[in-house]
Amino acid sequence: MSEQTQVLRIKRQETSNSEPYYEEFELPYLPHHNIVSMLMEIRRNPVTRQGKRVAPVVFNANCLEEVCGACTMVINGRVRQACSQLANGLNGPATVEPMTKFPVVRDLWVDRSKMFDYLKKARAWIPIDGTYDLGPGPRVAADAQQFAYPFSRCMTCGCCLEACPQFNLHSKFMGASVIGQVYLMSQHPTGKMNLDERLAAMMGEGGIADCGNAQNCVEVCPKDIPLTSAIAAVGRQTTIKWLRDLFMK
Amino acid sequence: MPGHHIIVGGGLAGLTAAMKLAEQGEQVDLFSIVPVKRSHSVCAQGGINGAVNTKGEGDSPMIHFDDTIYGGDFLAHQPPVKAMCEAAPAIIYLFDRMGVMFNRTPEGLLDFRRFGGTKHHRTAFAGATTGQQLLYALDEQVRRYEAAGLVRKFEGWEMLSIVQDESGNCRGIVAIDTRSLEMRAFPADTTLVATGGPGLVFGRSTQSLVCTGSAVSACYQAGSTYANGEFVQVHPTAMQGEDKNRLISESIRGEGGRVWTYRDGKPWYFLEDMYPAYGNLVPRDIATRAIHKVVFEMKLGVDGNPVVYLDVSHLDPVELERKVAGVLEIYEKFAGQDPRKVPMKIFPAMHYSMGGLWVDYHQQTNVPGLFAAGECDFQYHGANRLGANSLLSCIHAGNICEPAMIGYAKSHTSAASSQIYDQELKLQRESFDKIFKMSGPENAFTVWRELGEIMTENVTVVRYNDKLKATDDKLLEFKDRWGRIGLNDKGKWANQEVLFVRQLWNMLEIARPMTLGALNRNESRGAHYKPDFPERDDVNFMKTTMAAWSSDGPRFSWEPVDVSLIKPRPRRYDIEKSAA
Numbered sequence: 001m002s003e004q005t006q007v008l009r010i011k012r013q014e015t016s017n018s019e020p021y022y023e024e025f026e027l028p029y030l031p032h033h034n035i036v037s038m039l040m041e042i043r044r045n046p047v048t049r050q051g052k053r054v055a056p057v058v059f060n061a062n063c064l065e066e067v068c069g070a071c072t073m074v075i076n077g078r079v080r081q082a083c084s085q086l087a088n089g090l091n092g093p094a095t096v097e098p099m100t101k102f103p104v105v106r107d108l109w110v111d112r113s114k115m116f117d118y119l120k121k122a123r124a125w126i127p128i129d130g131t132y133d134l135g136p137g138p139r140v141a142a143d144a145q146q147f148a149y150p151f152s153r154c155m156t157c158g159c160c161l162e163a164c165p166q167f168n169l170h171s172k173f174m175g176a177s178v179i180g181q182v183y184l185m186s187q188h189p190t191g192k193m194n195l196d197e198r199l200a201a202m203m204g205e206g207g208i209a210d211c212g213n214a215q216n217c218v219e220v221c222p223k224d225i226p227l228t229s230a231i232a233a234v235g236r237q238t239t240i241k242w243l244r245d246l247f248m249k
Numbered sequence: 250m251p252g253h254h255i256i257v258g259g260g261l262a263g264l265t266a267a268m269k270l271a272e273q274g275e276q277v278d279l280f281s282i283v284p285v286k287r288s289h290s291v292c293a294q295g296g297i298n299g300a301v302n303t304k305g306e307g308d309s310p311m312i313h314f315d316d317t318i319y320g321g322d323f324l325a326h327q328p329p330v331k332a333m334c335e336a337a338p339a340i341i342y343l344f345d346r347m348g349v350m351f352n353r354t355p356e357g358l359l360d361f362r363r364f365g366g367t368k369h370h371r372t373a374f375a376g377a378t379t380g381q382q383l384l385y386a387l388d389e390q391v392r393r394y395e396a397a398g399l400v401r402k403f404e405g406w407e408m409l410s411i412v413q414d415e416s417g418n419c420r421g422i423v424a425i426d427t428r429s430l431e432m433r434a435f436p437a438d439t440t441l442v443a444t445g446g447p448g449l450v451f452g453r454s455t456q457s458l459v460c461t462g463s464a465v466s467a468c469y470q471a472g473s474t475y476a477n478g479e480f481v482q483v484h485p486t487a488m489q490g491e492d493k494n495r496l497i498s499e500s501i502r503g504e505g506g507r508v509w510t511y512r513d514g515k516p517w518y519f520l521e522d523m524y525p526a527y528g529n530l531v532p533r534d535i536a537t538r539a540i541h542k543v544v545f546e547m548k549l550g551v552d553g554n555p556v557v558y559l560d561v562s563h564l565d566p567v568e569l570e571r572k573v574a575g576v577l578e579i580y581e582k583f584a585g586q587d588p589r590k591v592p593m594k595i596f597p598a599m600h601y602s603m604g605g606l607w608v609d610y611h612q613q614t615n616v617p618g619l620f621a622a623g624e625c626d627f628q629y630h631g632a633n634r635l636g637a638n639s640l641l642s643c644i645h646a647g648n649i650c651e652p653a654m655i656g657y658a659k660s661h662t663s664a665a666s667s668q669i670y671d672q673e674l675k676l677q678r679e680s681f682d683k684i685f686k687m688s689g690p691e692n693a694f695t696v697w698r699e700l701g702e703i704m705t706e707n708v709t710v711v712r713y714n715d716k717l718k719a720t721d722d723k724l725l726e727f728k729d730r731w732g733r734i735g736l737n738d739k740g741k742w743a744n745q746e747v748l749f750v751r752q753l754w755n756m757l758e759i760a761r762p763m764t765l766g767a768l769n770r771n772e773s774r775g776a777h778y779k780p781d782f783p784e785r786d787d788v789n790f791m792k793t794t795m796a797a798w799s800s801d802g803p804r805f806s807w808e809p810v811d812v813s814l815i816k817p818r819p820r821r822y823d824i825e826k827s828a829a
Contacts, residue, residue: 015742030491032583037492043746044694046737055738058745060283062457064493065579067381068287083492084582105428106743113404116284120396125389126348131272137345139357146571149350149375152382153575156286188348 005029007049007093008038010057012107020104024049024093025057035082035096036061036071039108058107066222069157073108074099079162079220082108099162101169112158118174119156122201124181126191138189151184151230153223160217160227172206176217176227179208183230186237199234199241208235251275252658255422255437257408257464259285261380261640262623263443264387265647266654271394273655278435279391280403280424282459286388289445289457290643293380294576295364295500296372297344297640299337303358308369310334315815317638319826320366320532321603321631322775323791323817324477326810329610329628333645340644341373347386351375352572362572363503364636366532366822372637377498377575383640407748408464411440411471411619412665412673419618420665423677428743432677434670438658439618441650442468443643446602446624450756450763451709452701454599455487455496465606465625466755473614475759475796475803476627477604479766482634482776483709484600485536486559486593488583494598495583497559498576499636502529505564508536509592510549510557519543524822531822534633534776537597541710544596551594558592599709601639603630603776604763607795611653612646618661620654622646627793632775684750689733693750696730700756708764712779717768721761728757762796762803769805770794787817 006029013020025042026049027033033041036059043056061071064083071082074097082096102110160176161167167175182198185191202208208231217227252275256263259281267277281288302308314334318327345351345359351373352360361370375382394400405427412421412434421436444464448456469475486501486508487494502508508529509516521528523539531539540557544550551557561569561577566589569577580588606614606621608628613620622643629642703723707716731754738746772786773779791810796803818827 014740033491034583037490040492040694044692044698053737055740055744056746058743062283062287062459063289063292064458064490065292065495066582067291067378067575067579068283068289068457070283070287086583086585088585109743113284116286116392119389120392123393123396125393126346126386127393128343128346128390131269131343131390133339133342134346136342136359140350140353141357142353142355142360145350145353152350152375152385153378155291155381156284185348188350190346191348 006033006038006087006090009093009095010108011097012057013098013104014106016103016105023054029087031086031088033087035073035075035085035094036064038087058109060109067155069155072099072157072159073097074162079159081157081222099158101162101167102158103169112156115156115158115161115177118178119181122174122178122182123197124178124185126185126188127194128190140189144187148184148187150223150225151180151187154180154225155223157222159220159222163216163220165214165216166210166212171210173210174206176231179234180225180227180230183234195237196241199238202234203238203242208238252438252655254278254654254658255280255435255440256443257422257441258288258443258445258623260288260290260443260445260623261384261387261643262647263441264384264391265644266441266443266622266650267400268387268390268394269648269651270654271391271399273651274399275655277400278403278437279400280406280408280422282405282407282427284404285391285402286385288384289460290384291381292455292457292496293640294377294496294498295503296362296374296379296637297341297383298364298371298635298637299341299373299641300334300369300371301338301341301359301361301373303354303361304370306369308371310337312369313337313371316367317635318631318815319820320635321633322785322820323631323787323812324480324774324793324810325629325631327812327814331814333629333642336645336648337641340641344383344386347390349375349382349386362500363530365499365502365530365536366635372500372503374500374572377500377573380640383644408467409677410467410673411616412436412669413471413616414665414669417472417616418661419616420669423673425748427748430741430744432674432681434674436665436670438661439620439654441620441622441654442606442625443621443623443647444625447756447759448599449697450700450760451599451704452698453490453492453494455484455494461752461756462759463752463755466759468606468614468616468619469762470758470798471616472798473616473619474607475604475762476607477766477794478759478762478796479770479794480603480632480776481599481709481763482533482601482603483537483597484533485540485597486595487598487600488580488594489596489598490583495579496600497580497593497595498573499533500573501559501561501576504568504572506559506561508540508557508559510543510551512549526825527822532633532635535822537710538778540597556594556596559595560592561588562590562592597710599705601634603627603632603634604766612650613653613657618657620650622650632777680751681747684747685736685739687734687736687750689735691730691734693734693746693753696727696734697753697756700727700760704760708767710778712767712777713781714768714779717764721764721768724757724760724764731757758798765803765805766794766796785820791817
């Protein structure tokens with residue numbers, strides 16, 4: 001490894017259906033560069049290590065401080081946000097690839113829209129009566145807020161799905177992030193009132209029964225969301241609902 | 250018959266308006282370059298202001314109003330600011346009902362913390378990711394209406410221009426699918442632009458990559474007045490980065506963080522020294538100028554570098570975890586040091602535009618049928634925005650769009666001719682065809698970098714007329730160079746470069762009213778500071794700068810400020826604020 005430069009080996013793909021290929025770029029090494037700032041450098045001079053002028057690498061990025069989830073990529077085989085992968089943590093040439101569990105749009109840009117569809121399917125919202133002024137919300141104990149807050153930081157980045165053996169381009173499994181959101185809604189006094197609707201979705205196609213308990217999700221979550229606790233808790237809630245439905249009918 | 254509305258932008262302002270319109274049974278088409286959940290509102294950290302007065306401090310919306318007007322150095326029209334401050338408590342309650350996990354007091358009530366420019370605990374917060382939490386709550390409510398068929402989302406679409414009829418009324422937009430590059434015209438009864446700030450005009454700022462100001466610039470070029478463009482907020486505490494400057498929230502100081510540097514070998518808490526009444530919680534323009542003075546005039550930057558310390562190492566780590574963990578994590582991840590143990594190194598960075606599209610008290614621009622809300626309007630913050638007032642102004646403006654847009658749709662029912670859409674579409678197609686043919690020696694991203702450097706140098710903290718004039722000359726030179734750009738990507742699928750070339754042109758257009766607005770204003774007020782004109786001059790400059798686009802450059806006029814509610818008085822933070 002040269003101390004002066006950083007090599008990026010980038011997986012590229014021109015369209016959703018074309019064959020992928022790799023290209024290498026060499027940049028001046030700056031310790032506080034990150035993968036996105038290096039991709040931005042490449043745009044200014046899109047020439048490969050071999051001296052070939054190419055189209056600049058297409059990628060998704062927005063907030064650049066790991067709160068929007070846009071720039072999720074696979075870097076040296078591990079899924080994460082590209083913006084928070086600093087050059088001084090790479091220790092040598094880095095391979096940058098798009099996520100594999102979502103359709104590629106172009107280069108490093110993938111289409112994660114199905115994650116938002118799953119939130120719709122799971123009815124992940126608090127069904128308020130209306131936006132007009134109804135006074136203060138329900139009281140919540142400080143400890144209960146502290147317990148629920150980590151789940152509210154899920155940025156729908158898809159790391160948990162990329163790492164999940166049960167989730168792929170064709171599976172129906174909705175994955176850990178949506179289960180985390182169902183759990184979050186059940187922690188809110190109003191959200192609790194229509195828990196059954198969300199549990200019904202969790203008991204349907206692609207629901208919690210498809211989880212294989214590999215626990216990779218919690219390992220890769222960039223926000224350290226206790227996803228396996230949510231899966232266990234929603235699992236219990238669905239079992240209770242199933243028994244209740246059985247005996248009440 | 251329900252109205253049909255277009256909303257461009259899916260941050261707090263756009264989603265609030267979408268939710269409110271859908272609740273009334275209106276049809277909404279929502280356009281966003283990124284999935285709305287990834288909008289720049291997620292970057293807001295510290296909180297949202299509202300005088301709920303749960304701390305026994307005697308806070309009230311009127312005091313919030315006075316703090317905001319005083320903080321904005323008496324440049325904001327007062328009636329809409331008063332309405333916003335009065336609406337604030339109910340807005341916080343609504344978001345609490347929608348499930349935002351706000352921090353709580355031991356009694357289970359909403360907790361509030363202090364922010365800059367006020368003496369009251371007035372800022373509700375969800376850890377230090379409040380913007381993210383508020384955005385997600387709105388995202389969920391809008392998804393509910395999407396599932397019900399009232400909202401159609403066009404994510405991955407970018408607005409190119411508004412469509413106007415023969416009388417100049419806005420009748421919809423032309424937008425492009427950033428994947429297929431397909432362009433389409435979308436008719437609507439009303440159009441709301443809620444596309445946030447123009448951070449990228451300054452190259453590296455605290456803003457996200459979508460914050461180019463391009464859509465606003467397109468409105469400006471179509472006849473919408475751009476107001477107070479010279480008022481640009483530079484946040485005192487950010488980490489300098491290669492790609493952006495990362496915000497270190499004001500809430501850090503709200504929770505007891507202190508700013509210092511070494512003087513004569515000892516820590517000097519210069520904000521506390523210079524401004525004993527407010528200390529570390531002076532408004533942002535004041536803190537930023539103090540840091541500039543310490544670093545550049547007194548040469549007291551840490552290790553001779555342009556940075557000073559922001560220190561929380563003396564604070565209780567348990568409380569820090571509960572209240573500001575999100576910010577400290579960002580610092581730790583990007584600086585590689587634990588701020589709980591080592592003071593953070595920070596420096597000011599461009600953060601927010603107080604200026605924006607001119608709107609009336611109902612968020613309508615001077616183009617009938619075109620509305621604006623959020624950072625892209627000019628209405629609520631005068632010459633300097635107080636921390637935690639931006640989330641509030643976004644949501645409040647989104648709220649008042651609803652009756653205004655419905656009212657407009659009801660009173661303008663004549664159909665537009667299909668020709669106007671075909672014409673605008675043709676114009677946009679031709680302009681893209683031209684960009685696709687560009688084969689000169691210049692690189693768009695390099696021109697952009699140079700734009701950012703000169704705007705940051707000359708149109709942020711300290712302004713001199715000769716440098717402002719030189720900057721405008723440079724902008725004209727950039728426009729010239731823009732014509733000599735060569736495209737590296739000729740692809741017709743997901744071509745981000747071709748979209749950026751167009752955005753860059755729009756950045757160059759909107760940079761001119763910012764720069765020339767500053768040149769024209771020979772006084773110092775809020776964030777606008779000219780050492781050659783160090784005093785506020787109410788006789789000549791207590792007025793809104795109004796820029797109208799023309800092919801020869803912006804044409805300026807001025808509008809008096811409505812100061813009917815609070816009489817202007819000198820703004821000082823070294824002593825207690827005098828009564829209104």
